[in-house]
Amino acid sequence: MSQTNEKAVLTIDGKQIELPVLTGTEGHKAIDISKLFDEHGITTFDPSLGSTAACRSTITYIDGDKGVLRYRGIPIEHFDRPKPNFIEVAWLLIFGSLPTFAELRNFRNMLTDNELIHEGLRRQFGDLPPKSPPMAILSAMLSQLACYHEKFLPLGDEELFGEAAARLISKVRTIAAYSYRRSKGLPFVYPDPALRYCANFLHLMFSIPYQQYIVSEEIEDAMNLVLILHADHEQNCSTSTVRVVGSAKANLFASCAAGVSALWGPLHGGANVEVIKMLESIQSGGLKPEDCIKAAKDKDNPFKLFGFGHRVYKNYDPRAKILRAVADRVFARLKTNDPLLDIARKLEELALKDSYFIDRKLYPNVDFYSGILLRAMGIPTNMFTVIFAMGRLPGWIAQWKEQHDNPNQKIIRPRQLYLGNKRTDYVPIEER
Numbered sequence: 001m002s003q004t005n006e007k008a009v010l011t012i013d014g015k016q017i018e019l020p021v022l023t024g025t026e027g028h029k030a031i032d033i034s035k036l037f038d039e040h041g042i043t044t045f046d047p048s049l050g051s052t053a054a055c056r057s058t059i060t061y062i063d064g065d066k067g068v069l070r071y072r073g074i075p076i077e078h079f080d081r082p083k084p085n086f087i088e089v090a091w092l093l094i095f096g097s098l099p100t101f102a103e104l105r106n107f108r109n110m111l112t113d114n115e116l117i118h119e120g121l122r123r124q125f126g127d128l129p130p131k132s133p134p135m136a137i138l139s140a141m142l143s144q145l146a147c148y149h150e151k152f153l154p155l156g157d158e159e160l161f162g163e164a165a166a167r168l169i170s171k172v173r174t175i176a177a178y179s180y181r182r183s184k185g186l187p188f189v190y191p192d193p194a195l196r197y198c199a200n201f202l203h204l205m206f207s208i209p210y211q212q213y214i215v216s217e218e219i220e221d222a223m224n225l226v227l228i229l230h231a232d233h234e235q236n237c238s239t240s241t242v243r244v245v246g247s248a249k250a251n252l253f254a255s256c257a258a259g260v261s262a263l264w265g266p267l268h269g270g271a272n273v274e275v276i277k278m279l280e281s282i283q284s285g286g287l288k289p290e291d292c293i294k295a296a297k298d299k300d301n302p303f304k305l306f307g308f309g310h311r312v313y314k315n316y317d318p319r320a321k322i323l324r325a326v327a328d329r330v331f332a333r334l335k336t337n338d339p340l341l342d343i344a345r346k347l348e349e350l351a352l353k354d355s356y357f358i359d360r361k362l363y364p365n366v367d368f369y370s371g372i373l374l375r376a377m378g379i380p381t382n383m384f385t386v387i388f389a390m391g392r393l394p395g396w397i398a399q400w401k402e403q404h405d406n407p408n409q410k411i412i413r414p415r416q417l418y419l420g421n422k423r424t425d426y427v428p429i430e431e432r
Contacts, residue, residue: 061234066315084225085228087111125188130182135264138175141179169394173204202220202377229319231392233395238259242400252400271307324364
């Protein structure tokens with residue numbers, strides 16, 4: 001990031017204030033207001049921070065108008081070839097470059113060495129109500145990892161950070177799978193060190209004693225891609241939460257557990273669940289896609305078309321394009337049809353020809369196809385957001401690390417525009 005020769009001039013109360021203009025390697029310019037309050041006692045008003053760059057970052061770049069997403073400069077489409085590898089992408093995000101063969105091998109070995117969770121933590125699953133929401137379990141268990149790995153709580157040790165990152169990424173799949181099995185009353189199975197990351201997760205989810213789940217190559221590749229496509233996405237709600245918590249010098253476990261809680265919201269990680277519910281209601285109600293498109297354009301109609309449009313993308317979400325192609329491969333491998341996929345494809349076809357959607361730049365987003373794909377893989381709806389969290393964890397870790405590597409980082413403490421009462425006197429209760 002560099003400062004340009006340009007200056008933005010703010011005029012207030014007849015006084016002109018010059019503000020530096022910054023530019024990154026790509027993307028929008030930024031007016032530097034970081035000293036505006038300290039030097040002039042003025043704040044800016046930006047609800048939801050939609051026009052505020054809250055940090056400097058080298059991790060992920062998004063161009064919403066062009067439908068571009070890159071991890072450390074690499075276009076997201078490149079990770080679909082020659083073979084998707086979530087662990088490689090995790091290393092890239094966290095440490096800044098693609099791993100060498102030795103680095104990748106060592107990181108995989110660390111993941112294998114840490115795939116088990118402490119038996120004390122495993123027994124705690126039995127104390128939870130069987131119908132506990134998996135996301136509640138995931139957040140609680142990630143936070144409790146701090147109790148079993150106290151040596152990783154101090155900040156600043158680079159070697160310990162690498163070990164802590166490997167523990168989190170490895171153990172999250174075990175915790176995620178166990179949260180599902182607890183909800184189903186199924187016995188827990190142990191990780192298989194001979195399996196790769198995604199295959200091992202599916203084994204933990206679906207194997208039963210004396211009958212191991214065997215994952216096909218297409219399903220394993222699809223799970224890798226689902227995780228890769230969710231691995232980071234700039235300063236979204238959950239990532240910003242990780243940074244806010246981390247700015248207080250909270251440890252990595254606590255910061256990521258907070259990210260899980262933020263991701264739980266239906267406007268964030270739960271959006272693909274809403275897509276599935278919508279498609280199911282269309283199917284059960286015998287509605288035609290044409291009628292749904294018409295209803296979505298009617299402001300007086302309560303029908304909502306989920307899976308279209310995005311806070312950042314004003315073009316086709318590049319992740320949705322990849323998942324659409326992956327869904328075709330998975331369904332071809334399974335030799336089955338899903339009526340929900342047929343409905344989704346027809347909705348997309350109609351929307352992309354309709355001026356209402358085109359003018360408003362409402363294109364399919366990642367949630368439109370991710371739920372259908374996970375459903376085809378046998379993942380139940382209440383686990384969709386858990387899968388999202390598994391994928392996003394490397395991004396959270398990378399963002400946490402980037403923040404803590406910045407020697408000038410301060411605790412995040414936004415200002416407010418106060419609209420309450422002016423000074424008033426306290427009235428004793430007997431006089432009220």
